Amino acid sequence: MDNNKTTLEDIISLCKRRGFIYQGSDIYGGLSGTWDYGPLGLMIKDQVKKLWWERFVDNRTDMYGVDAAILMNPKVWISSGHVDTFTDPLVEDLKTKKRYRADHILEAAGFSVSGKTTDEMSAMIKDNKIKSIDGNDFGEVRKFNMMFKTNIGAIESDENTVYLRPETAPGMFVNFKNIQDTFHPRLPFGMAQIGKAFRNEIAPRDFVFRVREFEQMEIEYFVNPKNWESTFEHFQKEIKEFSHDIGLDRDKLHELEVSKEDRAHYSSRTVDFEYDFPIGKKELYGLAYRSDFDLKAHMEGSKADLTYFDEETKERFIPHCIEPSFGLDRTILAILGTAYTVDTMADEERIVLKLSPSVAPYRVAVLPLVKNKEDLVNKAKEIFEKIKNIAGKNGIAKSKIVYDETQSIGKRYRRQDEIGTPICLTVDFDTLEKGTVTLRDRDSGKQEVVKVEDLEGLFSK
Numbered sequence: 352m353d354n355n356k357t358t359l360e361d362i363i364s365l366c367k368r369r370g371f372i373y374q375g376s377d378i379y380g381g382l383s384g385t386w387d388y389g390p391l392g393l394m395i396k397d398q399v400k401k402l403w404w405e406r407f408v409d410n411r412t413d414m415y416g417v418d419a420a421i422l423m424n425p426k427v428w429i430s431s432g433h434v435d436t437f438t439d440p441l442v443e444d445l446k447t448k449k450r451y452r453a454d455h456i457l458e459a460a461g462f463s464v465s466g467k468t469t470d471e472m473s474a475m476i477k478d479n480k481i482k483s484i485d486g487n488d489f490g491e492v493r494k495f496n497m498m499f500k501t502n503i504g505a506i507e508s509d510e511n512t513v514y515l516r517p518e519t520a521p522g523m524f525v526n527f528k529n530i531q532d533t534f535h536p537r538l539p540f541g542m543a544q545i546g547k548a549f550r551n552e553i554a555p556r557d558f559v560f561r562v563r564e565f566e567q568m569e570i571e572y573f574v575n576p577k578n579w580e581s582t583f584e585h586f587q588k589e590i591k592e593f594s595h596d597i598g599l600d601r602d603k604l605h606e607l608e609v610s611k612e613d614r615a616h617y618s619s620r621t622v623d624f625e626y627d628f629p630i631g632k633k634e635l636y637g638l639a640y641r642s643d644f645d646l647k648a649h650m651e652g653s654k655a656d657l658t659y660f661d662e663e664t665k666e667r668f669i670p671h672c673i674e675p676s677f678g679l680d681r682t683i684l685a686i687l688g689t690a691y692t693v694d695t696m697a698d699e700e701r702i703v704l705k706l707s708p709s710v711a712p713y714r715v716a717v718l719p720l721v722k723n724k725e726d727l728v729n730k731a732k733e734i735f736e737k738i739k740n741i742a743g744k745n746g747i748a749k750s751k752i753v754y755d756e757t758q759s760i761g762k763r764y765r766r767q768d769e770i771g772t773p774i775c776l777t778v779d780f781d782t783l784e785k786g787t788v789t790l791r792d793r794d795s796g797k798q799e800v801v802k803v804e805d806l807e808g809l810f811s812k
């Protein structure tokens with residue numbers, strides 16, 4: 352099967368069957384726009400976060416990690432502009448009262464909505480007699496704020512309204528002064544954070560692509576305004592390198608210069624990194640030049656001094672900010688969509704997840720050929736312990752080695768193929784007699800007989 356033919360349904364079905372991702376609140380019929388990660392999905396997610404943190408924080412000396420609260424003083428969202436402008440265009444089917452994204456409705460009908468106001472979109476829908484999927488008329492297009500509201504404390508009132516953060520970024524801007532006061536960093540420096548974000552999407556869809564609760568991995572990198580362009584280019588490269596680290600296909604990653612009309616309210620330049628998902632070419636990551644928009648706005652709103660004093664030039668100014676923003680759930684979908692393959696092996700069609708070992712839930716599966724021969728099973732368990740130790744010595748978590756003895760060896764190979772385990776190590780009667788095991792390569796199915804003592808080099812290949 353051509354990999355381009357992989358559908359979202361194929362991936363959703365594999366994810367449920369093998370324990371990667373389940374529908375949120377499944378036994379209650381689900382909750383739209385929410386998904387729960389099962390053990391294997393979580394293992395990929397954790398690995399992606401680890402690689403991201405390694406590249407952008409641990410391997411640098413200019414990055415400060417934070418983990419800010421999700422609930423923030425509501426003034427934050429007034430200063431940041433989210434209360435006024437964090438909106439999507441909403442349109443309602445006048446009969447069924449079902450709500451849709453007006454831009455999605457117009458785009459599906461073949462119109463460009465770039466830079467269009469809600470009034471212009473209303474006119475486009477009317478003039479072109481565009482109907483809802485139920486064949487009814489639409490009402491006027493209006494702005495819908497996507498922030499989830501809740502109340503803090505025991506009293507529900509406007510004064511107690513707080514928002515679930517729709518992006519992790521402001522958690523970093525409000526800590527800019529703390530980082531300056533405690534660590535005294537020199538420009539350029541950045542802050543990095545991984546955490547949940549919430550958006551009351553009008554039309555969540557496409558599995559984990561557009562959801563109401565998701566995770567972001569974000570950096571706010573502060574520079575002297577003179578240097579914003581070179582920093583922007585640096586992160587353009589870094590985003591591509593990171594995508595490669597996690598096994599995404601370089602040819603499927605595309606950069607899109609976002610026009611002024613389509614940029615977020617805070618951005619002076621945005622490059623979207625689009626990816627060829629099973630649902631088509633869509634935004635995976637974003638890189639924005641937020642200028643001094645945020646620090647300036649929070650300085651005005653909070654009255655705190657968010658300027659920076661350059662000891663060398665004796666200048667005081669508000670640093671400018673470059674923001675690489677990575678959606679974690681879209682990353683998982685991109686990884687799964689890239690890896691999902693259907694091919695034929697030993698005259699049988701199989702599904703195989705050709706995951707990069709860097710993100711695969713397991714690196715090696717240890718399989719005794721049969722489970723009813725005690726000496727064989729004991730040997731397999733001994734080798735399982737040995738491989739875990741070799742993994743540990745190579746900086747690979749012991750939990751990345753799995754032992755599996757249920758069902759026939761053929762079924763176990765298929766299961767490991769479907770969950771993307773790069774190597775199956777089979778312990779058979781030759782192991783007892785000759786001290787050899789068989790290594791089976793996930794992608795080619797090629798089998799290689801190796802001596803147990805040579806397994807020390809297993810992870811250096």
Ligand code: GAP
Pocket residue numbers: 517518519520550552559560561562563565567569634635636637674676677678679680681
């Ligand atoms: N701080 C900048 C920011 O939040 P954004 O383009 O709105 O910018 C950044 O979001 C990334 O977050 C997107 O590129 C995408 O990967 C992810 N994202 C945004 N909305 C999402 C949603 N509803 N579901 C899943 N991921 C989402």
